[in-house]
Every structure is written in structure tokens, then in C-alpha cells.
Amino acid sequence: SYELTQPPSVSVSPGQTASITCSGDKLGDRYACWYQQKPGQSPVLVIYQDTKRPSGIPERFSGSNSGNTATLTISGTQAMDEADYYCQAWDSSTGVFGTGTKVTVL
Amino acid sequence: EVHLVESGGALMQPGGSLRLSCAASGFTVSSNYMSWVRQAPGKGLEWVSVIYSGGSTYYADSVKGRFTISRDNYKNTLYLQMNSLRADDTAVYYCARGPLDTSLDYWGQGTLVTVSS
Numbered sequence: 001s002y003e004l005t006q007p008p009s010v011s012v013s014p015g016q017t018a019s020i021t022c023s024g025d026k027l028g029d030r031y032a033c034w035y036q037q038k039p040g041q042s043p044v045l046v047i048y049q050d051t052k053r054p055s056g057i058p059e060r061f062s063g064s065n066s067g068n069t070a071t072l073t074i075s076g077t078q079a080m081d082e083a084d085y086y087c088q089a090w091d092s093s094t095g096v097f098g099t100g101t102k103v104t105v106l
Numbered sequence: 107e108v109h110l111v112e113s114g115g116a117l118m119q120p121g122g123s124l125r126l127s128c129a130a131s132g133f134t135v136s137s138n139y140m141s142w143v144r145q146a147p148g149k150g151l152e153w154v155s156v157i158y159s160g161g162s163t164y165y166a167d168s169v170k171g172r173f174t175i176s177r178d179n180y181k182n183t184l185y186l187q188m189n190s191l192r193a194d195d196t197a198v199y200y201c202a203r204g205p206l207d208t209s210l211d212y213w214g215q216g217t218l219v220t221v222s223s
Contacts, residue, residue: 001167033209035151042200042216043143043151048209086151090208093164095141095153 002091004098011104018074020101022087025068030089032070034063038083046085047072079105108132108212110201115217122191122221128184128201128214136179139205142186144197145216152197155186156205169195191221 004024012018022032032050035043045054047063050070060075070089074081082105087098114126128140142154155165155175163175174187184201198218202210 031208035210037151042213043210044213045209045211048207048211052207054211084150088151088153088209090205093156093162094166095143095156095205097143097151097153100150 002096004087006098006101009102012077018077020072020085022070022098027068027070028066032065032087032089034072035086036083110214112201112214112217115219117220118191123189126186130182135177135182140184141202143200146197193221196221
């Protein structure tokens with residue numbers, strides 16, 4: 001079965017850039033998306049189709065996807081960005097989530 | 107405005123059956139792909155099932171043969187019938203619209219299913 005691997009944690013200082021990777025076999029050949037989940041809340045879509053931001057998502061969130069790795073970048077990270085982040089892709093008609101990354105803003 | 111509200115979560119014994127509901131507003135369930143995703147306590151997200159607008163259904167291997175996704179077009183509601191429940195089915199279950207543009211763009215608040223003797 002298809003698997004997506006993320007680093008368990010990423011730490012970033014306020015105002016700096018956080019990069020979260022998502023690795024999977026030939027991931028760049030399919031679309032990746034990213035969700036943000038804060039404690040006790042439902043996930044929120046922050047990036048879809050590799051690079052697109054839904055309405056209402058700040059411009060500091062951006063994405064890329066090439067080769068075996070998709071990346072979510074948070075530029076000018078703010079305290080409110082502290083959350084768990086999950087990548088997701090589709091393997092045929094089966095959904096696959098990444099292992100999740102906890103972003104801590106120190 | 108799109109809104110999804112799950113219900114039906116409960117404390118269940120192993121081997122039992124339960125049906126979750128997801129009432130949608132602001133869009134038509136039958137015209138969209140709809141998914142169920144679950145999250146065990148303290149764990150990550152796990153995709154469970156999807157129903158396409160044409161009616162095709164797909165399941166994660168972990169629930170295949172035990173869970174059934176369906177919808178009621180008149181009630182604009184999505185369902186997840188869960189049979190032969192096991193302890194490792196314990197999770198918050200979310201319904202979500204999608205995949206739309208390959209992503210799940212709206213999520214409900216979730217409903218908790220606990221399977222324990």
C-alpha cells in the first residue's frame with residue numbers, strides 16, 4: 001500500500017520559515033494537499049493540488065511537489081500557525097494521509 | 107454556506123454495529139464525492155471510505171467488508187454503517203466533502219466512537 005512519511009516535529013522561531021516535507025514513491029506524479037489541525041479542532045485544508053491556496057488561507061502558506069517529495073512552507077511563521085500538519089494524496093481511489101508533523105513556534 | 111454535522115457516535119462493545127450520520131447543508135451530497143476520515147485518540151488522520159457522485163464506493167483495507175458508506179439523497183445525508191466493531195475502530199470520525207480538486211475541502215466537527223468491553 002502507498003505510504004506518505006513526514007517528520008514527527010518541526011520547530012520554528014516566530015517570523016522565520018518552516019518547511020514540512022512529505023515523502024512518497026513518485027509523489028510528484030500525483031497531486032498532494034495539506035491540512036492544518038489545531039488541538040480539539042477539525043482539519044482545515046491549507047494547500048490543494050500541490051500549490052493552490054483555498055480562499056481565506058494566508059499567503060504565507062505555500063506548497064510544492066516534485067520527485068518523491070511534497071513540501072509545505074510557512075513563511076513568516078506566526079504563533080497561530082502552531083498545529084499538526086498532514087499531507088494527503090490519492091492512490092487510485094484510496095486516500096492516503098501522511099504521518100503528520102507537529103509544528104512548534106518557539 | 108457549507109456545513110457538515112456528524113452524529114451517532116457512542117460507546118460500543120466489540121462486535122457491535124453502529125451507524126454514523128453526516129447531515130450536509132449548503133451543497134448537494136449526491137452531486138459531490140464524500141469521504142469519511144477517522145482519528146484515533148492521540149494519533150494521526152486515517153482515510154476510511156469515499157462515495158463518488160456516481161455511487162461507486164471504496165474503503166480502506168482496515169474496514170473493508172465491515173463498514174459501508176451510503177447516502178440519502180432526499181435527506182442530503184451521508185452515512186457510515188459500521189459492523190463487527192473492534193477496539194482499534196475507536197476514533198473520532200469525520201465526514202468531509204471531497205475529493206474535490208483531489209482534496210477534502212470541508213470537514214464536520216467529528217463524532218466519537220469508542221469500542222470497549
